[in-house]
Amino acid sequence: MSDTPTFAEHAAELERLYATRPLIRAVNFHSTSRAKADQYDRELAHYSESFSSVNQDELDDYLVTGKWHKPKPGLIISIYEGYRNGYDVLLPLVEKHGFVGWFFVITGFINAPVKDQLPFALSHDIDMLTREYPDGRYALTWDELRIIDRKHVIACHSRSHTELALLPRAEREEEIIGSQQEFKKHLGHPVRTFVSLLGPAYGQDKLTDELVAKAGYDFVVSNFRIQRIHAERT
């Protein structure tokens, strides 16, 4: 007998979450190609009419109190993987429309030499539909991340975009704790938010939970939840 919940069980669990937990909206971007910049501009303009930005302190307060203190509901703009076009194309639009970008970064992608970035992406489930950079650099640089870090959120999306539950402890430590050490080294501080491939929630895998807590992350983002797991508030 399979341990995977049925559709009905999963639907019922999600319905319970929606009925009983404070809610927040998110829009998840991945690669944001230059060819679609006008579309992103229109969408963000539309969102800005109804929603407001969310930073980590505001999220923390919302998670603790369940109360949102801005006139318009919060919208988290999530930008996954660490694509270069997140900086070149989307970031200026995010700022133009007054939002905070949440950059979920795969550190192995950032650290890959330029010549290896495309192969890294293709072998680590990082979609590369549009290949718009003739110089072959598809990932953000640490310099760009330091600039983003001044006004936006840098978050950890593991080191190699791997399903953590399948890894032995030592490799999982590298994905969760090792990547946090890289953020400390290059940004000068730890990052507060973690999400892994397939987005399991905190509480669904004991070893991953232990390592996420040990690495000092405050928030775990998963497919349908944001969880506050650490009490230290800034």
Place this chain on the structure above:
Amino acid sequence: MNRRKALATIGLTAFSGVAWSLTRLRLLPAKLKQASSPATGTPSNQAIEDRLRRDLASRSQRINSEEGIAMFLACEDLVPDTSHEPAKVALTAMNTSLASAFERNADAWQRMHPDAQYGDVAQIVEVLAYRDFTNGEAAEGL
């Protein structure tokens, strides 16, 4: 695997959720057979299914890896702390409308797909979020 694919394979539900789910599951067969009543002012099952099919079809044209995918996230404070009131005291009308809309559409999905898979729920959430985002915080229109 992109984010959209990942949404189709999320992990196991928490124990409390499963317990709650089992409670609801006992009601599901009866609900599936239940004909909607025009007298209640609620949409008919057919109307819910037609709208769901339309919205799914419109969303299927997207290239997910280069689109912004709307989503709702439930917020949970797992830190034991007695210095504040539980967040549940601040639940809003959005909770009711989203949970209700999700239930209607999940039931519709199961009528349309008797072999519905566990990961299919992500498609329903995306449709509801798309409606909400399109209308701009109009959860009552879900």
